[in-house]
Amino acid sequence: MAELLALADSDAQQRWDALRLSYTETQGLPALREAVAAVHYSSIRADQLVVAAPQELALLAPGDRVVCTVPGYQSLYEVAASLGCEVVPWRLRSAADGSLAFRMEDAEALIGGAHPPKLVVVNSPHNPSGFQFSQGEWQRLVELCRSAGAYLFSDEMYRWLELDSAARLPAAADAYEQGISLTGCSKATGGPGLRIGWVATRDAALLGRILELKDYTTICSSAPSEVLALIMLRNWDALVQQRLAIIRTNLDALDAFFERWRHVFAWRRPAAGTVAFPRLTTDEPIETWCAQLVEETGVLLMPSTVYGQPECTAEGRFRLGFGRTNMPEVLAHLEAWLEQRYPAERAAAAGS
Incomplete structure:
Protein backbone atom coordinates (compact mmCIF):
# COMPACT_ATOMS: atom_id res chain seq x y z
CA MET A 1 0.00 0.00 0.00
CA ASP A 237 3.79 0.92 -17.71
CA ALA A 238 6.21 1.08 -14.79
CA LEU A 239 4.18 -1.40 -12.75
CA VAL A 240 3.87 -3.77 -15.72
CA GLN A 241 7.62 -3.67 -16.26
CA GLN A 242 8.15 -4.60 -12.61
CA ARG A 243 5.88 -7.60 -13.09
CA LEU A 244 7.58 -8.62 -16.32
CA ALA A 245 10.99 -8.49 -14.65
CA ILE A 246 9.76 -10.94 -12.00
CA ILE A 247 8.19 -13.16 -14.65
CA ARG A 248 11.32 -13.31 -16.82
CA THR A 249 13.54 -14.10 -13.83
CA ASN A 250 11.18 -16.86 -12.73
CA LEU A 251 10.90 -18.31 -16.23
CA ASP A 252 14.68 -18.53 -16.49
CA ALA A 253 14.70 -20.43 -13.19
CA LEU A 254 11.90 -22.70 -14.42
CA ASP A 255 13.69 -23.40 -17.71
CA ALA A 256 16.74 -24.57 -15.78
CA PHE A 257 14.65 -26.54 -13.26
CA PHE A 258 12.66 -28.44 -15.89
CA GLU A 259 15.80 -29.15 -17.88
CA ARG A 260 17.26 -30.83 -14.79
CA TRP A 261 14.05 -32.82 -14.38
CA ARG A 262 13.33 -33.55 -18.04
CA HIS A 263 12.95 -37.26 -17.21
CA VAL A 264 9.95 -36.43 -15.01
CA PHE A 265 8.28 -33.43 -16.68
CA ALA A 266 7.56 -32.00 -20.12
CA TRP A 267 7.84 -28.20 -20.15
CA ARG A 268 7.28 -25.48 -22.70
CA ARG A 269 7.77 -21.83 -21.84
CA PRO A 270 4.42 -19.98 -22.13
CA ALA A 271 4.01 -16.98 -24.41
CA ALA A 272 2.45 -14.69 -21.83
CA GLY A 273 0.96 -14.40 -18.37
CA THR A 274 1.97 -15.82 -15.01
CA VAL A 275 0.81 -19.44 -15.35
CA ALA A 276 1.90 -22.51 -17.28
CA PHE A 277 0.50 -26.00 -17.87
CA PRO A 278 3.40 -28.50 -17.87
CA ARG A 279 3.08 -32.30 -17.84
CA LEU A 280 4.09 -34.99 -15.39
CA THR A 281 5.41 -37.81 -17.61
CA THR A 282 5.76 -40.61 -15.04
CA ASP A 283 2.21 -41.97 -15.61
CA GLU A 284 1.27 -41.33 -11.97
CA PRO A 285 -2.28 -40.01 -11.41
CA ILE A 286 -1.82 -36.26 -11.42
CA GLU A 287 -4.41 -35.56 -8.71
CA THR A 288 -2.76 -38.00 -6.30
CA TRP A 289 0.69 -36.64 -7.14
CA CYS A 290 -0.33 -33.02 -6.49
CA ALA A 291 -2.11 -33.98 -3.25
CA GLN A 292 1.01 -35.73 -1.94
CA LEU A 293 3.19 -32.78 -2.93
CA VAL A 294 1.15 -30.17 -1.06
CA GLU A 295 0.71 -32.42 1.97
CA GLU A 296 4.43 -33.15 2.28
CA THR A 297 5.94 -29.80 1.24
CA GLY A 298 3.25 -27.10 1.25
CA VAL A 299 3.88 -26.49 -2.47
CA LEU A 300 0.55 -26.26 -4.30
CA LEU A 301 0.38 -27.23 -7.97
CA MET A 302 -3.15 -27.44 -9.34
CA PRO A 303 -3.96 -30.80 -10.97
CA SER A 304 -5.76 -30.64 -14.31
CA THR A 305 -8.57 -32.75 -12.84
CA VAL A 306 -10.06 -29.56 -11.35
CA TYR A 307 -10.92 -28.37 -14.87
CA GLY A 308 -13.00 -31.42 -15.75
CA GLN A 309 -11.17 -31.89 -19.05
CA PRO A 310 -10.23 -35.57 -19.54
CA GLU A 311 -7.68 -34.80 -22.26
CA CYS A 312 -5.63 -32.59 -19.93
CA THR A 313 -5.85 -35.12 -17.11
CA ALA A 314 -4.75 -37.97 -19.38
CA GLU A 315 -1.65 -35.95 -20.28
CA GLY A 316 -0.77 -35.41 -16.60
CA ARG A 317 -0.99 -31.63 -16.81
CA PHE A 318 -0.90 -29.31 -13.82
CA ARG A 319 -1.18 -25.55 -13.38
CA LEU A 320 1.93 -23.76 -12.16
CA GLY A 321 2.00 -20.09 -11.18
CA PHE A 322 5.20 -18.06 -11.44
CA GLY A 323 4.17 -14.47 -10.78
CA ARG A 324 5.69 -14.03 -7.32
CA THR A 325 9.16 -13.31 -6.01
CA ASN A 326 9.34 -16.46 -3.85
CA MET A 327 10.02 -18.77 -6.80
CA PRO A 328 13.55 -19.76 -5.66
CA GLU A 329 12.18 -20.89 -2.29
CA VAL A 330 9.32 -22.79 -3.92
CA LEU A 331 11.62 -24.57 -6.37
CA ALA A 332 14.02 -25.49 -3.57
CA HIS A 333 11.22 -27.24 -1.65
CA LEU A 334 9.96 -28.93 -4.82
CA GLU A 335 13.42 -30.08 -5.88
CA ALA A 336 14.21 -31.59 -2.47
CA TRP A 337 10.96 -33.56 -2.64
CA LEU A 338 11.68 -34.74 -6.18
CA GLU A 339 15.18 -35.90 -5.28
CA GLN A 340 13.72 -38.19 -2.63
CA ARG A 341 10.92 -39.43 -4.88
CA TYR A 342 12.86 -39.93 -8.12
CA PRO A 343 16.51 -40.74 -7.32
CA ALA A 344 16.93 -42.91 -10.42
CA GLU A 345 15.52 -40.27 -12.76
CA ARG A 346 17.74 -37.60 -11.19
CA ALA A 347 20.81 -39.78 -11.61
CA ALA A 348 19.88 -40.48 -15.23
CA ALA A 349 19.47 -36.77 -15.94
CA ALA A 350 22.79 -35.96 -14.29
CA GLY A 351 24.59 -38.59 -16.34
CA SER A 352 23.11 -37.66 -19.71
Whole structure:
Protein backbone atom coordinates (compact mmCIF):
# COMPACT_ATOMS: atom_id res chain seq x y z
CA MET A 1 0.00 0.00 0.00
CA ALA A 2 2.72 2.49 0.97
CA GLU A 3 4.66 1.68 -2.20
CA LEU A 4 1.60 2.34 -4.35
CA LEU A 5 0.64 5.57 -2.57
CA ALA A 6 4.19 6.81 -3.08
CA LEU A 7 3.47 6.77 -6.83
CA ALA A 8 0.42 9.06 -6.53
CA ASP A 9 0.48 12.34 -8.42
CA SER A 10 -0.89 15.46 -6.74
CA ASP A 11 -4.42 14.91 -8.06
CA ALA A 12 -4.58 11.29 -6.88
CA GLN A 13 -3.06 12.21 -3.53
CA GLN A 14 -5.67 14.91 -3.04
CA ARG A 15 -8.43 12.44 -3.90
CA TRP A 16 -7.01 9.98 -1.38
CA ASP A 17 -6.66 12.55 1.39
CA ALA A 18 -10.20 13.85 0.86
CA LEU A 19 -11.74 10.41 0.38
CA ARG A 20 -15.19 9.80 1.84
CA LEU A 21 -16.44 6.26 2.48
CA SER A 22 -19.72 6.89 0.72
CA TYR A 23 -21.38 5.51 -2.40
CA THR A 24 -19.50 6.06 -5.65
CA GLU A 25 -20.81 6.43 -9.19
CA THR A 26 -22.43 3.29 -10.57
CA GLN A 27 -20.44 3.40 -13.81
CA GLY A 28 -17.19 4.03 -11.93
CA LEU A 29 -15.05 7.00 -10.99
CA PRO A 30 -14.86 9.22 -14.13
CA ALA A 31 -11.14 9.87 -13.72
CA LEU A 32 -10.52 6.13 -13.43
CA ARG A 33 -12.53 5.40 -16.57
CA GLU A 34 -10.64 8.13 -18.43
CA ALA A 35 -7.33 6.59 -17.37
CA VAL A 36 -8.48 3.11 -18.39
CA ALA A 37 -9.58 4.33 -21.81
CA ALA A 38 -6.27 6.12 -22.38
CA VAL A 39 -4.07 3.18 -21.33
CA HIS A 40 -5.95 0.15 -22.63
CA TYR A 41 -7.91 1.10 -25.74
CA SER A 42 -7.56 2.95 -29.02
CA SER A 43 -11.24 3.58 -29.80
CA ILE A 44 -13.05 3.22 -26.46
CA ARG A 45 -14.20 6.33 -24.62
CA ALA A 46 -14.61 6.67 -20.86
CA ASP A 47 -18.40 6.54 -21.25
CA GLN A 48 -18.09 3.12 -22.94
CA LEU A 49 -16.64 1.54 -19.78
CA VAL A 50 -18.24 0.15 -16.63
CA VAL A 51 -16.16 -0.61 -13.55
CA ALA A 52 -16.91 -3.98 -11.86
CA ALA A 53 -19.72 -5.02 -14.18
CA PRO A 54 -22.03 -8.11 -14.30
CA GLN A 55 -21.67 -8.43 -18.08
CA GLU A 56 -22.76 -12.04 -18.75
CA LEU A 57 -25.96 -11.61 -16.75
CA ALA A 58 -26.83 -8.61 -18.91
CA LEU A 59 -26.29 -10.44 -22.19
CA LEU A 60 -27.52 -14.03 -21.86
CA ALA A 61 -30.86 -15.81 -21.49
CA PRO A 62 -31.83 -19.47 -21.06
CA GLY A 63 -31.29 -21.47 -24.25
CA ASP A 64 -28.62 -19.17 -25.70
CA ARG A 65 -25.67 -20.98 -27.27
CA VAL A 66 -22.26 -20.01 -25.87
CA VAL A 67 -18.90 -21.18 -27.22
CA CYS A 68 -16.18 -20.97 -24.56
CA THR A 69 -12.49 -21.83 -24.47
CA VAL A 70 -11.75 -24.60 -21.95
CA PRO A 71 -10.07 -25.30 -19.62
CA GLY A 72 -10.17 -21.92 -17.95
CA TYR A 73 -11.39 -19.69 -15.18
CA GLN A 74 -14.56 -21.40 -14.02
CA SER A 75 -16.95 -18.44 -14.01
CA LEU A 76 -16.31 -17.81 -17.71
CA TYR A 77 -18.49 -20.80 -18.56
CA GLU A 78 -20.30 -21.68 -15.32
CA VAL A 79 -22.21 -18.38 -15.20
CA ALA A 80 -23.63 -19.13 -18.64
CA ALA A 81 -24.46 -22.70 -17.63
CA SER A 82 -26.21 -21.49 -14.47
CA LEU A 83 -28.44 -19.26 -16.61
CA GLY A 84 -29.60 -22.26 -18.63
CA CYS A 85 -27.43 -21.59 -21.67
CA GLU A 86 -26.02 -24.30 -23.91
CA VAL A 87 -22.27 -24.10 -23.29
CA VAL A 88 -20.18 -25.59 -26.11
CA PRO A 89 -16.49 -26.14 -25.26
CA TRP A 90 -13.72 -24.94 -27.55
CA ARG A 91 -11.02 -27.29 -26.31
CA LEU A 92 -7.33 -26.69 -25.83
CA ARG A 93 -5.34 -29.04 -28.09
CA SER A 94 -1.87 -30.53 -27.73
CA ALA A 95 0.45 -30.76 -30.72
CA ALA A 96 3.09 -33.44 -31.29
CA ASP A 97 5.80 -31.05 -30.09
CA GLY A 98 3.98 -30.53 -26.78
CA SER A 99 2.68 -27.05 -27.56
CA LEU A 100 -0.87 -26.10 -26.65
CA ALA A 101 -3.31 -24.11 -28.76
CA PHE A 102 -6.93 -23.31 -29.49
CA ARG A 103 -7.13 -24.32 -33.13
CA MET A 104 -8.91 -22.14 -35.62
CA GLU A 105 -10.37 -25.13 -37.46
CA ASP A 106 -12.28 -25.89 -34.26
CA ALA A 107 -13.49 -22.29 -34.15
CA GLU A 108 -14.65 -22.52 -37.77
CA ALA A 109 -16.80 -25.54 -36.92
CA LEU A 110 -18.16 -24.20 -33.62
CA ILE A 111 -18.90 -20.62 -34.67
CA GLY A 112 -19.45 -20.86 -38.40
CA GLY A 113 -21.70 -23.92 -38.40
CA ALA A 114 -25.43 -24.30 -38.81
CA HIS A 115 -26.12 -23.26 -35.21
CA PRO A 116 -24.14 -20.07 -34.56
CA PRO A 117 -23.67 -18.99 -30.95
CA LYS A 118 -24.92 -15.80 -29.36
CA LEU A 119 -21.64 -15.40 -27.50
CA VAL A 120 -18.04 -16.57 -27.92
CA VAL A 121 -15.94 -16.44 -24.75
CA VAL A 122 -12.15 -16.49 -24.96
CA ASN A 123 -9.24 -15.87 -22.62
CA SER A 124 -6.02 -14.65 -24.22
CA PRO A 125 -3.37 -14.74 -22.87
CA HIS A 126 -4.83 -17.97 -21.56
CA ASN A 127 -5.02 -19.29 -18.03
CA PRO A 128 -3.72 -21.97 -17.42
CA SER A 129 -1.69 -22.67 -20.58
CA GLY A 130 -0.05 -19.32 -21.33
CA PHE A 131 -1.25 -19.66 -24.95
CA GLN A 132 -1.93 -16.53 -26.96
CA PHE A 133 -3.66 -16.16 -30.31
CA SER A 134 -1.55 -14.79 -33.15
CA GLN A 135 -2.57 -11.52 -34.78
CA GLY A 136 -3.91 -13.45 -37.77
CA GLU A 137 -5.88 -15.86 -35.61
CA TRP A 138 -7.37 -12.98 -33.64
CA GLN A 139 -8.46 -11.22 -36.81
CA ARG A 140 -9.99 -14.46 -38.12
CA LEU A 141 -11.87 -14.98 -34.85
CA VAL A 142 -13.36 -11.49 -35.10
CA GLU A 143 -14.42 -12.24 -38.69
CA LEU A 144 -16.09 -15.48 -37.61
CA CYS A 145 -18.01 -13.73 -34.84
CA ARG A 146 -19.08 -10.92 -37.15
CA SER A 147 -20.33 -13.37 -39.78
CA ALA A 148 -22.26 -15.31 -37.13
CA GLY A 149 -23.66 -12.16 -35.50
CA ALA A 150 -22.11 -13.30 -32.22
CA TYR A 151 -20.74 -11.23 -29.39
CA LEU A 152 -17.06 -11.80 -28.57
CA PHE A 153 -16.30 -11.67 -24.85
CA SER A 154 -12.56 -11.54 -24.19
CA ASP A 155 -11.05 -12.07 -20.74
CA GLU A 156 -7.93 -9.88 -21.07
CA MET A 157 -6.72 -10.02 -17.47
CA TYR A 158 -3.26 -11.26 -18.53
CA ARG A 159 -2.93 -8.77 -21.40
CA TRP A 160 0.25 -6.65 -21.03
CA LEU A 161 2.17 -9.65 -19.69
CA GLU A 162 3.32 -10.85 -23.12
CA LEU A 163 7.00 -11.80 -23.19
CA ASP A 164 7.11 -10.18 -26.64
CA SER A 165 5.19 -6.90 -26.50
CA ALA A 166 4.86 -6.95 -30.30
CA ALA A 167 2.58 -9.98 -29.89
CA ARG A 168 0.05 -8.01 -27.82
CA LEU A 169 -3.39 -8.27 -29.41
CA PRO A 170 -5.85 -5.42 -29.87
CA ALA A 171 -8.53 -5.43 -27.20
CA ALA A 172 -11.75 -7.10 -28.36
CA ALA A 173 -13.65 -3.86 -27.71
CA ASP A 174 -11.35 -2.09 -30.17
CA ALA A 175 -11.23 -4.90 -32.72
CA TYR A 176 -14.96 -5.57 -33.05
CA GLU A 177 -18.16 -3.57 -32.74
CA GLN A 178 -19.70 -6.41 -30.71
CA GLY A 179 -16.53 -7.08 -28.77
CA ILE A 180 -16.53 -7.00 -24.97
CA SER A 181 -13.23 -6.64 -23.10
CA LEU A 182 -12.80 -7.61 -19.47
CA THR A 183 -9.67 -6.28 -17.78
CA GLY A 184 -8.54 -5.23 -14.32
CA CYS A 185 -5.75 -4.55 -11.89
CA SER A 186 -5.30 -8.11 -10.61
CA LYS A 187 -2.70 -9.62 -12.93
CA ALA A 188 -0.73 -7.09 -14.99
CA THR A 189 -0.04 -4.77 -12.06
CA GLY A 190 -0.37 -7.20 -9.16
CA GLY A 191 -3.35 -5.62 -7.38
CA PRO A 192 -5.93 -8.39 -6.89
CA GLY A 193 -6.81 -7.10 -3.42
CA LEU A 194 -8.33 -3.97 -4.96
CA ARG A 195 -11.08 -6.09 -6.58
CA ILE A 196 -11.27 -3.57 -9.41
CA GLY A 197 -11.97 -4.58 -12.98
CA TRP A 198 -13.92 -3.14 -15.88
CA VAL A 199 -15.82 -3.98 -19.02
CA ALA A 200 -15.48 -2.06 -22.28
CA THR A 201 -17.77 -2.30 -25.29
CA ARG A 202 -18.98 -0.15 -28.16
CA ASP A 203 -22.45 -1.71 -27.95
CA ALA A 204 -24.48 1.07 -26.31
CA ALA A 205 -27.55 -1.08 -25.69
CA LEU A 206 -25.52 -3.75 -23.92
CA LEU A 207 -23.72 -1.11 -21.86
CA GLY A 208 -27.09 0.25 -20.77
CA ARG A 209 -28.27 -3.20 -19.66
CA ILE A 210 -25.05 -3.72 -17.72
CA LEU A 211 -25.57 -0.44 -15.86
CA GLU A 212 -29.20 -1.29 -15.09
CA LEU A 213 -28.20 -4.66 -13.69
CA LYS A 214 -25.38 -3.16 -11.65
CA ASP A 215 -27.88 -0.76 -10.08
CA TYR A 216 -29.80 -3.79 -8.81
CA THR A 217 -26.77 -5.82 -7.66
CA THR A 218 -23.43 -4.36 -6.57
CA ILE A 219 -24.54 -0.70 -7.06
CA CYS A 220 -21.01 0.71 -7.06
CA SER A 221 -17.36 -0.06 -6.42
CA SER A 222 -15.27 0.60 -3.32
CA ALA A 223 -14.23 4.26 -3.10
CA PRO A 224 -10.71 3.55 -1.74
CA SER A 225 -10.13 0.86 -4.37
CA GLU A 226 -11.10 3.19 -7.20
CA VAL A 227 -8.56 5.82 -6.14
CA LEU A 228 -5.84 3.19 -5.67
CA ALA A 229 -6.68 1.77 -9.10
CA LEU A 230 -6.41 5.29 -10.54
CA ILE A 231 -2.86 5.50 -9.16
CA MET A 232 -2.09 2.15 -10.78
CA LEU A 233 -3.45 3.26 -14.15
CA ARG A 234 -1.37 6.44 -14.07
CA ASN A 235 1.74 4.33 -13.42
CA TRP A 236 0.70 1.37 -15.56
CA ASP A 237 3.79 0.92 -17.71
CA ALA A 238 6.21 1.08 -14.79
CA LEU A 239 4.18 -1.40 -12.75
CA VAL A 240 3.87 -3.77 -15.72
CA GLN A 241 7.62 -3.67 -16.26
CA GLN A 242 8.15 -4.60 -12.61
CA ARG A 243 5.88 -7.60 -13.09
CA LEU A 244 7.58 -8.62 -16.32
CA ALA A 245 10.99 -8.49 -14.65
CA ILE A 246 9.76 -10.94 -12.00
CA ILE A 247 8.19 -13.16 -14.65
CA ARG A 248 11.32 -13.31 -16.82
CA THR A 249 13.54 -14.10 -13.83
CA ASN A 250 11.18 -16.86 -12.73
CA LEU A 251 10.90 -18.31 -16.23
CA ASP A 252 14.68 -18.53 -16.49
CA ALA A 253 14.70 -20.43 -13.19
CA LEU A 254 11.90 -22.70 -14.42
CA ASP A 255 13.69 -23.40 -17.71
CA ALA A 256 16.74 -24.57 -15.78
CA PHE A 257 14.65 -26.54 -13.26
CA PHE A 258 12.66 -28.44 -15.89
CA GLU A 259 15.80 -29.15 -17.88
CA ARG A 260 17.26 -30.83 -14.79
CA TRP A 261 14.05 -32.82 -14.38
CA ARG A 262 13.33 -33.55 -18.04
CA HIS A 263 12.95 -37.26 -17.21
CA VAL A 264 9.95 -36.43 -15.01
CA PHE A 265 8.28 -33.43 -16.68
CA ALA A 266 7.56 -32.00 -20.12
CA TRP A 267 7.84 -28.20 -20.15
CA ARG A 268 7.28 -25.48 -22.70
CA ARG A 269 7.77 -21.83 -21.84
CA PRO A 270 4.42 -19.98 -22.13
CA ALA A 271 4.01 -16.98 -24.41
CA ALA A 272 2.45 -14.69 -21.83
CA GLY A 273 0.96 -14.40 -18.37
CA THR A 274 1.97 -15.82 -15.01
CA VAL A 275 0.81 -19.44 -15.35
CA ALA A 276 1.90 -22.51 -17.28
CA PHE A 277 0.50 -26.00 -17.87
CA PRO A 278 3.40 -28.50 -17.87
CA ARG A 279 3.08 -32.30 -17.84
CA LEU A 280 4.09 -34.99 -15.39
CA THR A 281 5.41 -37.81 -17.61
CA THR A 282 5.76 -40.61 -15.04
CA ASP A 283 2.21 -41.97 -15.61
CA GLU A 284 1.27 -41.33 -11.97
CA PRO A 285 -2.28 -40.01 -11.41
CA ILE A 286 -1.82 -36.26 -11.42
CA GLU A 287 -4.41 -35.56 -8.71
CA THR A 288 -2.76 -38.00 -6.30
CA TRP A 289 0.69 -36.64 -7.14
CA CYS A 290 -0.33 -33.02 -6.49
CA ALA A 291 -2.11 -33.98 -3.25
CA GLN A 292 1.01 -35.73 -1.94
CA LEU A 293 3.19 -32.78 -2.93
CA VAL A 294 1.15 -30.17 -1.06
CA GLU A 295 0.71 -32.42 1.97
CA GLU A 296 4.43 -33.15 2.28
CA THR A 297 5.94 -29.80 1.24
CA GLY A 298 3.25 -27.10 1.25
CA VAL A 299 3.88 -26.49 -2.47
CA LEU A 300 0.55 -26.26 -4.30
CA LEU A 301 0.38 -27.23 -7.97
CA MET A 302 -3.15 -27.44 -9.34
CA PRO A 303 -3.96 -30.80 -10.97
CA SER A 304 -5.76 -30.64 -14.31
CA THR A 305 -8.57 -32.75 -12.84
CA VAL A 306 -10.06 -29.56 -11.35
CA TYR A 307 -10.92 -28.37 -14.87
CA GLY A 308 -13.00 -31.42 -15.75
CA GLN A 309 -11.17 -31.89 -19.05
CA PRO A 310 -10.23 -35.57 -19.54
CA GLU A 311 -7.68 -34.80 -22.26
CA CYS A 312 -5.63 -32.59 -19.93
CA THR A 313 -5.85 -35.12 -17.11
CA ALA A 314 -4.75 -37.97 -19.38
CA GLU A 315 -1.65 -35.95 -20.28
CA GLY A 316 -0.77 -35.41 -16.60
CA ARG A 317 -0.99 -31.63 -16.81
CA PHE A 318 -0.90 -29.31 -13.82
CA ARG A 319 -1.18 -25.55 -13.38
CA LEU A 320 1.93 -23.76 -12.16
CA GLY A 321 2.00 -20.09 -11.18
CA PHE A 322 5.20 -18.06 -11.44
CA GLY A 323 4.17 -14.47 -10.78
CA ARG A 324 5.69 -14.03 -7.32
CA THR A 325 9.16 -13.31 -6.01
CA ASN A 326 9.34 -16.46 -3.85
CA MET A 327 10.02 -18.77 -6.80
CA PRO A 328 13.55 -19.76 -5.66
CA GLU A 329 12.18 -20.89 -2.29
CA VAL A 330 9.32 -22.79 -3.92
CA LEU A 331 11.62 -24.57 -6.37
CA ALA A 332 14.02 -25.49 -3.57
CA HIS A 333 11.22 -27.24 -1.65
CA LEU A 334 9.96 -28.93 -4.82
CA GLU A 335 13.42 -30.08 -5.88
CA ALA A 336 14.21 -31.59 -2.47
CA TRP A 337 10.96 -33.56 -2.64
CA LEU A 338 11.68 -34.74 -6.18
CA GLU A 339 15.18 -35.90 -5.28
CA GLN A 340 13.72 -38.19 -2.63
CA ARG A 341 10.92 -39.43 -4.88
CA TYR A 342 12.86 -39.93 -8.12
CA PRO A 343 16.51 -40.74 -7.32
CA ALA A 344 16.93 -42.91 -10.42
CA GLU A 345 15.52 -40.27 -12.76
CA ARG A 346 17.74 -37.60 -11.19
CA ALA A 347 20.81 -39.78 -11.61
CA ALA A 348 19.88 -40.48 -15.23
CA ALA A 349 19.47 -36.77 -15.94
CA ALA A 350 22.79 -35.96 -14.29
CA GLY A 351 24.59 -38.59 -16.34
CA SER A 352 23.11 -37.66 -19.71
